Amino acid sequence: MASIQAAHTANPLIQIEDLCKSYSLQGADGKTITNQVLFSINLTINQGEFVAIMGHSGSGKSTLMNILGCLDTPTSGSYWLAGKNVAALSGDELAHIRNQSIGFVFQGFNLLKRMTALDNVATPLLYAGIGRSQSRKRALELLRRTGLESFAMHQPNQLSGGQQQRVAISRALINEPPLILADEPTGNLDTQTSREIMLLFEQLNRDQGITIVLVTHEDDIAAYAKRLIRLKDGHIILDQHNKASETILDQAAAGNSPMTQ
Numbered sequence: 001m002a003s004i005q006a007a008h009t010a011n012p013l014i015q016i017e018d019l020c021k022s023y024s025l026q027g028a029d030g031k032t033i034t035n036q037v038l039f040s041i042n043l044t045i046n047q048g049e050f051v052a053i054m055g056h057s058g059s060g061k062s063t064l065m066n067i068l069g070c071l072d073t074p075t076s077g078s079y080w081l082a083g084k085n086v087a088a089l090s091g092d093e094l095a096h097i098r099n100q101s102i103g104f105v106f107q108g109f110n111l112l113k114r115m116t117a118l119d120n121v122a123t124p125l126l127y128a129g130i131g132r133s134q135s136r137k138r139a140l141e142l143l144r145r146t147g148l149e150s151f152a153m154h155q156p157n158q159l160s161g162g163q164q165q166r167v168a169i170s171r172a173l174i175n176e177p178p179l180i181l182a183d184e185p186t187g188n189l190d191t192q193t194s195r196e197i198m199l200l201f202e203q204l205n206r207d208q209g210i211t212i213v214l215v216t217h218e219d220d221i222a223a224y225a226k227r228l229i230r231l232k233d234g235h236i237i238l239d240q241h242n243k244a245s246e247t248i249l250d251q252a253a254a255g256n257s258p259m260t261q
Ligand SMILES: Nc1ncnc2c1ncn2[C@@H]1O[C@H](COP(=O)(O)OP(=O)(O)OP(=O)(O)O)[C@@H](O)[C@H]1O
Pocket: 023, 024, 025, 035, 037, 055, 056, 057, 058, 059, 060, 061, 062, 063, 064
């Protein structure tokens, strides 16, 4: 297996050691079946990295992302996020870390249907106890940055898929998290809109140093990430610098500005 982990020793944001995950299910005969999904995963992701996780359906990508997002717990092994041992955190501390340290972006956008774009973006701040007017002010700033200021009062069904995903990305950014976890973020989008969303991630990574970890099935989406990890049957079988991202970076440097498209 090719590995670039040794090259990334400074400022680890994610450190996983010997992590395993199994699910126990009850079979038709009533007996318990154990399904091991992740096998002895070792992974370090430093602050500022842009990582794509690839692999066939069922290889364990979402399971790994759920653990990275503190939405699920490993069966064994350790996970340190920003220097904190996740297993030692209480429920409240986990909720706090999810709210403050991680921005989530999903394939289905996961916006609240009856709320405006503005209120969708402001929601994590409201949960964090910030007042409504301050939250909305900050949400509007984020929508401006993602090119959606004039759509602030639209509800999700009045927005295109790409616009909805920009709202979701604005929401993910509102607490200025060091980490964005994106699970198939372009899975519901056409090619051109996918490209715009990926350039937006690339810009956030380059200009603000936000660490981005995304799951994708598609090579042309993974091409934006600087590091490529491939899972197979719950094992990391490849972990390497992604040369394809250099071409994309050249194109971005040539003046593509997804924030205003
Ligand atoms: N909550 C669960 N209970 C039991 N088994 C589960 C659970 N979640 C996932 N699995 C199993 O774990 C394996 C990996 O699933 P996972 O969703 O992580 O794969 P994936 O690589 O994300 O697949 P896809 O690309 O189709 O989304 C599958 O065999 C799945 O059935």
